[in-house]
Amino acid sequence: MREGGSVAKKAIVLLSGGLDSATCMAIAKSEHFELHALSFDYGQRHDVELAAAKRVARFFSAAQHRVIRIDSAAVAGSSLTSSKPVPKNRSMRRIAARIPSTYVPARNTIFLSYALACAEVAGAGDIFIGVNALDYSGYPDCRPEFIAAFERLANLATKAGVEGRRMTIHAPLVNLTKAQIIRRGAALGVDYSITHSCYDPLAGGVACGVCDSCVLRKKGFREAGVEDPTTYGNQRGPRKDRKWFAL
Amino acid sequence: MREGGSVAKKAIVLLSGGLDSATCMAIAKSEHFELHALSFDYGQRHDVELAAAKRVARFFSAAQHRVIRIDSAAVAGSSLTSSKPVPKNRSMRRIAARIPSTYVPARNTIFLSYALACAEVAGAGDIFIGVNALDYSGYPDCRPEFIAAFERLANLATKAGVEGRRMTIHAPLVNLTKAQIIRRGAALGVDYSITHSCYDPLAGGVACGVCDSCVLRKKGFREAGVEDPTTYGNQRGPRKDRKWFAL
Numbered sequence: 421m422r423e424g425g426s427v428a429k430k431a432i433v434l435l436s437g438g439l440d441s442a443t444c445m446a447i448a449k450s451e452h453f454e455l456h457a458l459s460f461d462y463g464q465r466h467d468v469e470l471a472a473a474k475r476v477a478r479f480f481s482a483a484q485h486r487v488i489r490i491d492s493a494a495v496a497g498s499s500l501t502s503s504k505p506v507p508k509n510r511s512m513r514r515i516a517a518r519i520p521s522t523y524v525p526a527r528n529t530i531f532l533s534y535a536l537a538c539a540e541v542a543g544a545g546d547i548f549i550g551v552n553a554l555d556y557s558g559y560p561d562c563r564p565e566f567i568a569a570f571e572r573l574a575n576l577a578t579k580a581g582v583e584g585r586r587m588t589i590h591a592p593l594v595n596l597t598k599a600q601i602i603r604r605g606a607a608l609g610v611d612y613s614i615t616h617s618c619y620d621p622l623a624g625g626v627a628c629g630v631c632d633s634c635v636l637r638k639k640g641f642r643e644a645g646v647e648d649p650t651t652y653g654n655q656r657g658p659r660k661d662r663k664w665f666a667l
Numbered sequence: 668m669r670e671g672g673s674v675a676k677k678a679i680v681l682l683s684g685g686l687d688s689a690t691c692m693a694i695a696k697s698e699h700f701e702l703h704a705l706s707f708d709y710g711q712r713h714d715v716e717l718a719a720a721k722r723v724a725r726f727f728s729a730a731q732h733r734v735i736r737i738d739s740a741a742v743a744g745s746s747l748t749s750s751k752p753v754p755k756n757r758s759m760r761r762i763a764a765r766i767p768s769t770y771v772p773a774r775n776t777i778f779l780s781y782a783l784a785c786a787e788v789a790g791a792g793d794i795f796i797g798v799n800a801l802d803y804s805g806y807p808d809c810r811p812e813f814i815a816a817f818e819r820l821a822n823l824a825t826k827a828g829v830e831g832r833r834m835t836i837h838a839p840l841v842n843l844t845k846a847q848i849i850r851r852g853a854a855l856g857v858d859y860s861i862t863h864s865c866y867d868p869l870a871g872g873v874a875c876g877v878c879d880s881c882v883l884r885k886k887g888f889r890e891a892g893v894e895d896p897t898t899y900g901n902q903r904g905p906r907k908d909r910k911w912f913a914l
Contacts, residue, residue: 491735491781525787526780529824533773533780534738540772560829569823573816577776582807 428454430544431590432535435459435485437472439615439637440593443605444550445480447592450608455482456542458535462490462527468625472616479614488534508620508630528561532570532589539587540578547574548590554597567591598640606646613649622653629653675701677791678837679782682706682732684719686862686884687840690852691797692727694839697855702729703789705782709737709774715872719863726861735781757879775808779817779836786834787825794821795837801844814838845887853893860896869900876900 431453435441448455457480459473470487477485528551535547551562560566571589575581593601605612617637618627627634629652641648678700682688695702704727706720717734724732775798782794798809807813818836822828840848852859864884865874874881876899888895 488738489736491737525826526784526824529783529820530777530780533777536776537773560826561824563823566820566823569816569820573776573813573820576810576813576816577773577808579772579807 428452429546430454430456430483430539430542431546431548432456432458432539432542432544433482433548434531434535434550435473435476436550437469437474437476437615438550438617438633439605439610439612439640440550440552440601441473442476442479442550442610442612442615443601443608444548444590444593445476445482446605446608446610448546448548448590449480453546453548455480455484456538456544457482457485458531458538459485459487460490460531460534461487468621469616471625472614475614479611486538490530508628510632510635526561528559528566529570532574536574536578536587540580545580545585546588546590548592550593551591552593552596552598552601554595562594564591564594567594597643598636599643602640602644602646606644611649612646617650627652675699676793677701677703677730677786677789678793678795679703679705679786679789679791680729680795681778681782681797682720682723683797684716684721684723684862685797685864685880686852686857686859686887687797687799687848688720689723689726689797689857689859689862690848690855691795691837691840692723692729693852693855693857695793695795695837696727700793700795702727702731703785703791704729704732705778705785706732706734707737707778707781708734715868716863718872719861722861726858733785737777757882773808775806775813776817779821783821783825783834787827792827792832793835793837795839797840798838799840799843799845799848801842809841811838811841814841844890845883846890849887849891849893853891858896864897874899 431448433441433445433448433455435445435457436459445455445457457473457477459470461467461470473487474485528549532547532549535549539545539547549567551567553563567589571587574587574589578587581587596604602612616625616627617633619631619633620628622628627650629638634652637650638648638652678695680688680692680695680702682692682704683706692702692704704720704724706717708714708717720734721732775796779794779796782796786792786794796814798814800810814836818834821834821836825834828834843851849859863872863874864880866878866880867875869875874897876885881899884897885895885899
Protein backbone atom coordinates (compact mmCIF):
# COMPACT_ATOMS: atom_id res chain seq x y z
CA MET A 421 0.00 0.00 0.00
CA ARG A 422 1.24 3.46 -0.84
CA GLU A 423 0.75 6.51 1.30
CA GLY A 424 -2.83 7.67 0.89
CA GLY A 425 -4.05 4.07 0.71
CA SER A 426 -3.61 3.40 -3.03
CA VAL A 427 -2.24 -0.03 -3.98
CA ALA A 428 1.37 0.01 -5.23
CA LYS A 429 1.87 -0.98 -8.86
CA LYS A 430 4.06 -4.04 -9.34
CA ALA A 431 7.34 -3.82 -11.22
CA ILE A 432 9.62 -6.64 -12.32
CA VAL A 433 13.21 -5.56 -11.57
CA LEU A 434 16.11 -7.44 -13.15
CA LEU A 435 18.66 -7.87 -10.40
CA SER A 436 22.17 -9.17 -10.96
CA GLY A 437 23.51 -8.04 -7.61
CA GLY A 438 25.89 -5.56 -9.21
CA LEU A 439 25.92 -1.84 -8.52
CA ASP A 440 23.87 -0.90 -11.58
CA SER A 441 20.94 -3.21 -10.84
CA ALA A 442 21.02 -2.25 -7.14
CA THR A 443 20.75 1.42 -8.14
CA CYS A 444 17.99 0.55 -10.61
CA MET A 445 16.07 -1.17 -7.83
CA ALA A 446 16.53 1.88 -5.59
CA ILE A 447 15.03 4.03 -8.36
CA ALA A 448 12.05 1.67 -8.79
CA LYS A 449 11.51 1.80 -5.02
CA SER A 450 11.71 5.61 -5.00
CA GLU A 451 8.93 5.55 -7.62
CA HIS A 452 6.79 3.53 -5.17
CA PHE A 453 6.62 0.29 -7.13
CA GLU A 454 6.10 -3.03 -5.37
CA LEU A 455 9.39 -4.77 -6.19
CA HIS A 456 9.43 -8.19 -7.85
CA ALA A 457 13.12 -8.99 -8.26
CA LEU A 458 14.26 -11.43 -10.94
CA SER A 459 17.75 -12.95 -11.11
CA PHE A 460 19.25 -15.60 -13.37
CA ASP A 461 21.55 -18.49 -12.77
CA TYR A 462 23.18 -19.05 -16.14
CA GLY A 463 26.31 -20.84 -15.08
CA GLN A 464 28.15 -17.54 -14.74
CA ARG A 465 31.64 -17.76 -13.26
CA HIS A 466 30.81 -15.07 -10.78
CA ASP A 467 27.91 -16.83 -9.10
CA VAL A 468 28.74 -14.96 -5.90
CA GLU A 469 26.67 -12.25 -7.59
CA LEU A 470 23.54 -14.33 -6.93
CA ALA A 471 24.31 -14.11 -3.21
CA ALA A 472 24.69 -10.36 -3.67
CA ALA A 473 21.33 -10.24 -5.50
CA LYS A 474 19.72 -11.93 -2.51
CA ARG A 475 21.24 -9.35 -0.14
CA VAL A 476 20.09 -6.47 -2.35
CA ALA A 477 16.51 -7.83 -2.64
CA ARG A 478 16.38 -8.14 1.14
CA PHE A 479 17.87 -4.65 1.59
CA PHE A 480 15.03 -3.15 -0.47
CA SER A 481 12.32 -5.38 1.08
CA ALA A 482 11.34 -6.80 -2.32
CA ALA A 483 7.90 -8.45 -2.28
CA GLN A 484 9.39 -11.36 -4.23
CA HIS A 485 12.80 -12.53 -5.47
CA ARG A 486 12.84 -15.26 -8.06
CA VAL A 487 15.98 -16.90 -9.45
CA ILE A 488 15.43 -18.51 -12.85
CA ARG A 489 17.83 -21.13 -14.10
CA ILE A 490 18.92 -20.61 -17.70
CA ASP A 491 20.15 -23.54 -19.73
CA SER A 492 23.78 -22.47 -19.99
CA ALA A 493 24.35 -24.47 -23.18
CA ALA A 494 22.29 -21.82 -24.95
CA VAL A 495 24.58 -19.00 -23.87
CA ALA A 496 27.87 -20.80 -24.33
CA GLY A 497 30.68 -18.95 -26.05
CA SER A 498 31.25 -16.13 -23.57
CA SER A 499 34.23 -15.92 -21.23
CA LEU A 500 31.69 -15.43 -18.42
CA THR A 501 30.26 -18.90 -18.98
CA SER A 502 33.28 -20.81 -20.32
CA SER A 503 36.93 -21.35 -19.57
CA LYS A 504 38.07 -18.51 -21.86
CA PRO A 505 40.21 -16.05 -19.87
CA VAL A 506 38.47 -12.91 -18.60
CA PRO A 507 40.37 -9.80 -19.87
CA LYS A 508 42.44 -8.12 -17.14
CA ASN A 509 44.07 -4.76 -16.48
CA ARG A 510 42.64 -3.15 -19.63
CA SER A 511 42.62 0.60 -20.16
CA MET A 512 39.28 2.42 -20.58
CA ARG A 513 40.15 2.92 -24.24
CA ARG A 514 40.62 -0.81 -24.80
CA ILE A 515 37.51 -1.67 -22.78
CA ALA A 516 35.39 0.61 -24.97
CA ALA A 517 37.03 -0.35 -28.28
CA ARG A 518 35.06 -3.49 -29.21
CA ILE A 519 32.52 -6.04 -28.03
CA PRO A 520 34.42 -7.94 -25.30
CA SER A 521 34.68 -11.71 -24.87
CA THR A 522 32.52 -11.36 -21.75
CA TYR A 523 29.53 -10.68 -24.05
CA VAL A 524 26.94 -13.43 -23.53
CA PRO A 525 24.90 -14.04 -26.70
CA ALA A 526 21.41 -12.53 -26.53
CA ARG A 527 21.61 -12.37 -22.73
CA ASN A 528 19.48 -9.28 -22.16
CA THR A 529 16.97 -10.45 -24.77
CA ILE A 530 16.53 -13.71 -22.84
CA PHE A 531 16.42 -11.90 -19.47
CA LEU A 532 13.82 -9.39 -20.67
CA SER A 533 11.74 -12.19 -22.25
CA TYR A 534 11.50 -13.93 -18.90
CA ALA A 535 10.76 -10.60 -17.22
CA LEU A 536 7.95 -10.13 -19.71
CA ALA A 537 6.51 -13.57 -18.91
CA CYS A 538 6.73 -12.81 -15.18
CA ALA A 539 5.12 -9.41 -15.72
CA GLU A 540 2.17 -10.99 -17.52
CA VAL A 541 1.73 -13.63 -14.82
CA ALA A 542 2.00 -11.06 -11.99
CA GLY A 543 -0.14 -8.46 -13.75
CA ALA A 544 2.75 -5.97 -13.79
CA GLY A 545 3.06 -3.35 -16.54
CA ASP A 546 6.57 -2.18 -15.68
CA ILE A 547 9.98 -3.80 -16.08
CA PHE A 548 13.21 -2.23 -14.80
CA ILE A 549 16.62 -3.09 -16.22
CA GLY A 550 19.89 -1.48 -15.16
CA VAL A 551 21.64 -1.42 -18.52
CA ASN A 552 24.07 1.35 -19.19
CA ALA A 553 25.34 2.40 -22.60
CA LEU A 554 27.85 5.08 -21.66
CA ASP A 555 30.63 3.76 -19.52
CA TYR A 556 30.43 0.26 -21.01
CA SER A 557 29.53 0.67 -24.63
CA GLY A 558 30.71 -2.75 -25.79
CA TYR A 559 27.49 -4.73 -25.37
CA PRO A 560 24.93 -4.31 -28.18
CA ASP A 561 22.03 -5.20 -25.87
CA CYS A 562 22.74 -2.34 -23.47
CA ARG A 563 21.86 0.46 -25.90
CA PRO A 564 18.75 2.68 -25.77
CA GLU A 565 17.70 1.50 -29.26
CA PHE A 566 17.71 -2.10 -28.02
CA ILE A 567 15.51 -1.17 -25.05
CA ALA A 568 13.09 0.77 -27.29
CA ALA A 569 12.88 -2.21 -29.70
CA PHE A 570 12.17 -4.57 -26.80
CA GLU A 571 9.43 -2.32 -25.44
CA ARG A 572 7.81 -2.27 -28.86
CA LEU A 573 8.04 -6.07 -29.05
CA ALA A 574 6.64 -6.45 -25.51
CA ASN A 575 3.50 -4.55 -26.46
CA LEU A 576 2.97 -6.75 -29.51
CA ALA A 577 3.87 -10.03 -27.79
CA THR A 578 1.52 -10.08 -24.86
CA LYS A 579 -2.12 -10.42 -24.02
CA ALA A 580 -1.71 -7.28 -21.85
CA GLY A 581 -0.35 -5.32 -24.83
CA VAL A 582 -3.12 -6.53 -27.13
CA GLU A 583 -5.76 -5.63 -24.57
CA GLY A 584 -4.36 -2.11 -24.27
CA ARG A 585 -2.55 -2.40 -20.91
CA ARG A 586 0.79 -0.85 -21.76
CA MET A 587 4.08 -2.58 -20.93
CA THR A 588 6.89 -0.15 -20.14
CA ILE A 589 10.59 -1.04 -20.07
CA HIS A 590 12.44 1.33 -17.73
CA ALA A 591 16.20 1.68 -18.23
CA PRO A 592 16.87 4.64 -15.93
CA LEU A 593 20.67 4.27 -16.04
CA VAL A 594 21.06 3.92 -19.78
CA ASN A 595 22.50 7.38 -20.36
CA LEU A 596 24.33 7.87 -17.05
CA THR A 597 28.05 7.53 -16.43
CA LYS A 598 29.14 5.07 -13.76
CA ALA A 599 29.93 8.06 -11.51
CA GLN A 600 26.44 9.50 -12.01
CA ILE A 601 24.90 6.10 -11.24
CA ILE A 602 26.87 5.84 -7.99
CA ARG A 603 25.96 9.39 -6.97
CA ARG A 604 22.28 8.71 -7.70
CA GLY A 605 22.34 5.44 -5.75
CA ALA A 606 24.22 6.97 -2.82
CA ALA A 607 21.58 9.73 -2.64
CA LEU A 608 18.88 7.02 -2.54
CA GLY A 609 20.68 5.24 0.30
CA VAL A 610 22.06 2.21 -1.58
CA ASP A 611 24.56 0.25 0.53
CA TYR A 612 27.10 -0.61 -2.18
CA SER A 613 29.07 -2.84 0.19
CA ILE A 614 26.46 -5.58 -0.37
CA THR A 615 26.76 -5.44 -4.18
CA HIS A 616 29.18 -7.41 -6.34
CA SER A 617 30.65 -6.44 -9.73
CA CYS A 618 33.77 -8.59 -10.31
CA TYR A 619 33.74 -11.00 -13.27
CA ASP A 620 36.42 -13.26 -11.85
CA PRO A 621 36.39 -13.16 -8.04
CA LEU A 622 39.16 -14.60 -5.86
CA ALA A 623 38.56 -17.09 -3.06
CA GLY A 624 35.79 -16.00 -0.69
CA GLY A 625 34.20 -13.88 -3.43
CA VAL A 626 36.76 -11.06 -3.10
CA ALA A 627 36.79 -8.75 -6.16
CA CYS A 628 39.91 -9.25 -8.31
CA GLY A 629 40.32 -5.52 -8.91
CA VAL A 630 41.64 -5.93 -12.47
CA CYS A 631 38.83 -7.26 -14.69
CA ASP A 632 36.91 -4.74 -16.84
CA SER A 633 34.05 -4.68 -14.34
CA CYS A 634 36.34 -3.95 -11.36
CA VAL A 635 38.23 -1.29 -13.37
CA LEU A 636 34.93 0.47 -14.19
CA ARG A 637 33.65 0.18 -10.63
CA LYS A 638 36.82 1.66 -9.10
CA LYS A 639 36.84 4.50 -11.63
CA GLY A 640 33.14 5.18 -10.97
CA PHE A 641 33.57 5.61 -7.23
CA ARG A 642 36.70 7.72 -7.74
CA GLU A 643 34.92 10.05 -10.17
CA ALA A 644 31.75 10.19 -8.09
CA GLY A 645 33.71 11.27 -5.05
CA VAL A 646 31.97 8.52 -3.09
CA GLU A 647 33.98 6.19 -0.88
CA ASP A 648 34.30 2.72 -2.47
CA PRO A 649 33.35 0.13 0.17
CA THR A 650 34.69 -2.76 -1.96
CA THR A 651 37.59 -4.97 -0.87
CA TYR A 652 39.77 -5.68 -3.92
CA GLY A 653 42.40 -8.39 -4.20
CA ASN A 654 45.97 -7.32 -4.97
CA GLN A 655 46.35 -8.92 -8.39
CA ARG A 656 48.49 -6.96 -10.81
CA GLY A 657 48.38 -9.27 -13.82
CA PRO A 658 46.28 -12.03 -15.31
CA ARG A 659 46.21 -14.61 -12.51
CA LYS A 660 49.99 -14.65 -12.09
CA ASP A 661 49.56 -15.73 -8.48
CA ARG A 662 47.70 -18.87 -9.50
CA LYS A 663 50.22 -19.70 -12.21
CA TRP A 664 53.00 -19.46 -9.62
CA PHE A 665 51.35 -22.01 -7.35
CA ALA A 666 50.62 -24.30 -10.27
CA LEU A 667 54.32 -24.59 -11.19
CA MET B 668 27.67 -29.42 -48.32
CA ARG B 669 25.19 -28.35 -50.96
CA GLU B 670 25.19 -29.56 -54.51
CA GLY B 671 27.98 -27.82 -56.35
CA GLY B 672 30.21 -27.97 -53.28
CA SER B 673 29.10 -24.79 -51.49
CA VAL B 674 28.72 -25.03 -47.72
CA ALA B 675 25.10 -24.99 -46.51
CA LYS B 676 24.09 -22.02 -44.38
CA LYS B 677 22.95 -22.93 -40.88
CA ALA B 678 19.42 -22.20 -39.72
CA ILE B 679 17.96 -22.53 -36.23
CA VAL B 680 14.51 -24.13 -36.59
CA LEU B 681 12.08 -24.00 -33.68
CA LEU B 682 10.52 -27.45 -33.50
CA SER B 683 7.58 -28.33 -31.30
CA GLY B 684 6.81 -31.60 -33.04
CA GLY B 685 3.44 -30.34 -34.29
CA LEU B 686 2.41 -30.17 -37.91
CA ASP B 687 3.24 -26.48 -38.34
CA SER B 688 6.84 -26.75 -37.13
CA ALA B 689 7.36 -29.97 -39.13
CA THR B 690 6.19 -28.14 -42.26
CA CYS B 691 8.39 -25.19 -41.37
CA MET B 692 11.38 -27.52 -41.10
CA ALA B 693 10.53 -29.06 -44.49
CA ILE B 694 10.54 -25.54 -46.00
CA ALA B 695 13.94 -24.72 -44.40
CA LYS B 696 15.29 -27.99 -45.80
CA SER B 697 13.89 -27.24 -49.26
CA GLU B 698 15.84 -23.96 -49.08
CA HIS B 699 19.03 -25.99 -48.46
CA PHE B 700 19.74 -24.84 -44.93
CA GLU B 701 21.71 -27.03 -42.53
CA LEU B 702 19.05 -27.69 -39.89
CA HIS B 703 19.70 -26.94 -36.22
CA ALA B 704 16.48 -27.90 -34.46
CA LEU B 705 15.57 -26.35 -31.13
CA SER B 706 12.82 -27.63 -28.83
CA PHE B 707 11.73 -26.60 -25.35
CA ASP B 708 10.68 -28.53 -22.32
CA TYR B 709 8.55 -26.05 -20.39
CA GLY B 710 6.48 -28.42 -18.30
CA GLN B 711 3.84 -28.61 -21.00
CA ARG B 712 1.07 -31.14 -20.40
CA HIS B 713 1.57 -32.58 -23.83
CA ASP B 714 5.20 -33.59 -23.43
CA VAL B 715 4.62 -36.39 -25.93
CA GLU B 716 5.24 -33.57 -28.41
CA LEU B 717 8.93 -33.64 -27.44
CA ALA B 718 9.05 -37.26 -28.59
CA ALA B 719 7.40 -36.13 -31.83
CA ALA B 720 10.00 -33.34 -32.19
CA LYS B 721 12.74 -35.96 -31.91
CA ARG B 722 11.10 -38.06 -34.65
CA VAL B 723 10.71 -35.02 -36.92
CA ALA B 724 14.35 -33.91 -36.42
CA ARG B 725 15.48 -37.43 -37.32
CA PHE B 726 13.12 -37.56 -40.34
CA PHE B 727 14.75 -34.42 -41.77
CA SER B 728 18.32 -35.47 -40.82
CA ALA B 729 18.84 -32.34 -38.72
CA ALA B 730 22.53 -31.65 -38.03
CA GLN B 731 21.63 -30.96 -34.40
CA HIS B 732 18.58 -31.15 -32.13
CA ARG B 733 18.79 -29.38 -28.82
CA VAL B 734 16.09 -29.46 -26.12
CA ILE B 735 16.28 -26.51 -23.73
CA ARG B 736 14.60 -26.69 -20.36
CA ILE B 737 12.57 -23.60 -19.48
CA ASP B 738 11.86 -22.79 -15.87
CA SER B 739 8.14 -23.46 -15.92
CA ALA B 740 7.46 -21.16 -12.96
CA ALA B 741 8.12 -18.26 -15.35
CA VAL B 742 5.38 -19.34 -17.76
CA ALA B 743 2.81 -20.39 -15.16
CA GLY B 744 -0.78 -19.32 -15.65
CA SER B 745 -1.59 -21.15 -18.89
CA SER B 746 -3.83 -24.20 -19.07
CA LEU B 747 -0.98 -25.88 -20.99
CA THR B 748 1.30 -25.64 -17.97
CA SER B 749 -1.17 -25.82 -15.06
CA SER B 750 -4.17 -27.81 -13.91
CA LYS B 751 -6.69 -25.44 -15.57
CA PRO B 752 -8.94 -27.44 -17.93
CA VAL B 753 -8.05 -27.35 -21.64
CA PRO B 754 -11.09 -26.10 -23.64
CA LYS B 755 -12.86 -28.90 -25.53
CA ASN B 756 -15.26 -29.28 -28.45
CA ARG B 757 -15.21 -25.56 -29.29
CA SER B 758 -16.52 -24.24 -32.58
CA MET B 759 -14.17 -22.36 -34.94
CA ARG B 760 -16.02 -19.16 -34.06
CA ARG B 761 -15.36 -19.63 -30.35
CA ILE B 762 -11.74 -20.69 -30.93
CA ALA B 763 -11.09 -17.48 -32.85
CA ALA B 764 -13.06 -15.18 -30.55
CA ARG B 765 -10.47 -14.39 -27.87
CA ILE B 766 -7.04 -15.21 -26.50
CA PRO B 767 -7.51 -18.76 -25.16
CA SER B 768 -6.44 -20.07 -21.74
CA THR B 769 -3.82 -22.17 -23.53
CA TYR B 770 -1.84 -18.95 -24.17
CA VAL B 771 1.54 -19.23 -22.43
CA PRO B 772 2.84 -15.77 -21.39
CA ALA B 773 5.61 -14.50 -23.66
CA ARG B 774 6.29 -18.02 -24.92
CA ASN B 775 7.39 -17.20 -28.43
CA THR B 776 9.45 -14.24 -27.17
CA ILE B 777 11.35 -16.60 -24.86
CA PHE B 778 11.70 -19.27 -27.57
CA LEU B 779 12.99 -16.78 -30.15
CA SER B 780 15.40 -15.28 -27.60
CA TYR B 781 16.98 -18.68 -27.06
CA ALA B 782 17.02 -19.27 -30.82
CA LEU B 783 18.84 -15.96 -31.18
CA ALA B 784 21.45 -17.01 -28.60
CA CYS B 785 21.90 -20.36 -30.37
CA ALA B 786 22.16 -18.59 -33.73
CA GLU B 787 24.94 -16.35 -32.45
CA VAL B 788 26.83 -19.28 -30.94
CA ALA B 789 26.43 -21.41 -34.11
CA GLY B 790 27.16 -18.54 -36.48
CA ALA B 791 23.70 -18.84 -38.07
CA GLY B 792 21.92 -15.83 -39.56
CA ASP B 793 18.54 -17.48 -40.05
CA ILE B 794 15.84 -18.55 -37.62
CA PHE B 795 12.67 -20.41 -38.68
CA ILE B 796 9.48 -20.37 -36.64
CA GLY B 797 6.22 -22.04 -37.67
CA VAL B 798 3.80 -19.49 -36.28
CA ASN B 799 0.52 -19.02 -38.04
CA ALA B 800 -1.81 -16.06 -37.66
CA LEU B 801 -4.74 -17.13 -39.80
CA ASP B 802 -6.37 -20.27 -38.57
CA TYR B 803 -5.42 -19.60 -34.98
CA SER B 804 -5.62 -15.90 -34.44
CA GLY B 805 -5.87 -15.97 -30.66
CA TYR B 806 -2.17 -15.77 -29.74
CA PRO B 807 -0.64 -12.27 -29.89
CA ASP B 808 2.86 -13.67 -30.46
CA CYS B 809 1.87 -15.48 -33.66
CA ARG B 810 1.22 -12.35 -35.71
CA PRO B 811 3.38 -10.97 -38.54
CA GLU B 812 3.89 -7.69 -36.66
CA PHE B 813 5.33 -9.63 -33.70
CA ILE B 814 7.76 -11.46 -35.99
CA ALA B 815 8.82 -8.20 -37.68
CA ALA B 816 9.38 -6.58 -34.25
CA PHE B 817 11.49 -9.54 -33.12
CA GLU B 818 13.62 -9.42 -36.27
CA ARG B 819 14.25 -5.74 -35.66
CA LEU B 820 15.22 -6.49 -32.06
CA ALA B 821 17.47 -9.38 -33.13
CA ASN B 822 19.51 -7.09 -35.34
CA LEU B 823 19.97 -4.60 -32.50
CA ALA B 824 20.60 -7.19 -29.80
CA THR B 825 23.47 -9.16 -31.20
CA LYS B 826 27.12 -8.86 -32.03
CA ALA B 827 26.25 -10.28 -35.47
CA GLY B 828 23.67 -7.55 -36.05
CA VAL B 829 26.05 -4.81 -34.91
CA GLU B 830 28.80 -6.14 -37.15
CA GLY B 831 26.45 -6.09 -40.15
CA ARG B 832 25.71 -9.81 -40.47
CA ARG B 833 21.95 -9.74 -40.82
CA MET B 834 19.69 -11.93 -38.69
CA THR B 835 16.51 -13.02 -40.50
CA ILE B 836 13.42 -14.46 -38.81
CA HIS B 837 11.53 -16.67 -41.26
CA ALA B 838 7.86 -17.33 -40.53
CA PRO B 839 6.85 -19.01 -43.80
CA LEU B 840 3.46 -20.20 -42.50
CA VAL B 841 2.32 -16.95 -40.96
CA ASN B 842 -0.25 -16.11 -43.62
CA LEU B 843 -1.28 -19.63 -44.63
CA THR B 844 -4.45 -21.47 -43.61
CA LYS B 845 -4.01 -24.83 -41.90
CA ALA B 846 -5.16 -26.49 -45.14
CA GLN B 847 -2.54 -24.60 -47.17
CA ILE B 848 0.15 -25.57 -44.64
CA ILE B 849 -0.79 -29.24 -44.91
CA ARG B 850 -0.85 -29.11 -48.71
CA ARG B 851 2.57 -27.42 -48.74
CA GLY B 852 4.02 -29.98 -46.33
CA ALA B 853 2.51 -32.93 -48.16
CA ALA B 854 4.08 -31.63 -51.39
CA LEU B 855 7.45 -31.48 -49.59
CA GLY B 856 7.07 -35.05 -48.37
CA VAL B 857 6.31 -34.44 -44.68
CA ASP B 858 5.16 -37.60 -42.92
CA TYR B 859 2.46 -36.12 -40.69
CA SER B 860 1.92 -39.41 -38.89
CA ILE B 861 5.06 -38.67 -36.82
CA THR B 862 3.82 -35.23 -35.71
CA HIS B 863 1.72 -34.44 -32.66
CA SER B 864 -0.76 -31.58 -32.16
CA CYS B 865 -3.08 -32.52 -29.27
CA TYR B 866 -3.00 -30.31 -26.16
CA ASP B 867 -4.39 -32.98 -23.85
CA PRO B 868 -3.48 -36.46 -25.12
CA LEU B 869 -5.01 -39.67 -23.79
CA ALA B 870 -2.99 -42.62 -22.50
CA GLY B 871 -0.25 -43.67 -24.91
CA GLY B 872 -0.11 -40.17 -26.41
CA VAL B 873 -3.29 -40.67 -28.47
CA ALA B 874 -4.78 -37.34 -29.65
CA CYS B 875 -8.01 -36.47 -27.80
CA GLY B 876 -9.72 -35.22 -30.94
CA VAL B 877 -11.66 -32.47 -29.17
CA CYS B 878 -9.20 -29.80 -27.93
CA ASP B 879 -8.77 -26.66 -30.07
CA SER B 880 -5.57 -28.02 -31.57
CA CYS B 881 -7.17 -31.34 -32.60
CA VAL B 882 -10.22 -29.51 -33.98
CA LEU B 883 -7.98 -27.31 -36.14
CA ARG B 884 -5.85 -30.24 -37.26
CA LYS B 885 -8.85 -32.34 -38.35
CA LYS B 886 -10.39 -29.39 -40.17
CA GLY B 887 -7.07 -28.65 -41.90
CA PHE B 888 -6.69 -32.14 -43.33
CA ARG B 889 -10.35 -32.21 -44.36
CA GLU B 890 -10.07 -28.89 -46.20
CA ALA B 891 -6.69 -29.75 -47.73
CA GLY B 892 -8.10 -32.95 -49.20
CA VAL B 893 -5.16 -34.80 -47.65
CA GLU B 894 -5.73 -37.99 -45.70
CA ASP B 895 -5.29 -37.40 -41.95
CA PRO B 896 -2.94 -40.12 -40.59
CA THR B 897 -3.77 -39.21 -36.97
CA THR B 898 -5.45 -41.64 -34.57
CA TYR B 899 -7.93 -39.68 -32.46
CA GLY B 900 -9.56 -40.90 -29.24
CA ASN B 901 -13.34 -41.09 -29.14
CA GLN B 902 -13.99 -38.43 -26.55
CA ARG B 903 -17.15 -36.46 -27.15
CA GLY B 904 -17.09 -34.17 -24.14
CA PRO B 905 -14.65 -32.83 -21.57
CA ARG B 906 -13.11 -36.01 -20.17
CA LYS B 907 -16.49 -37.64 -19.40
CA ASP B 908 -14.85 -41.06 -19.68
CA ARG B 909 -12.37 -40.27 -16.92
CA LYS B 910 -15.09 -38.82 -14.72
CA TRP B 911 -16.98 -42.08 -15.11
CA PHE B 912 -14.13 -44.19 -13.89
CA ALA B 913 -13.48 -41.78 -11.02
CA LEU B 914 -17.03 -42.22 -9.62
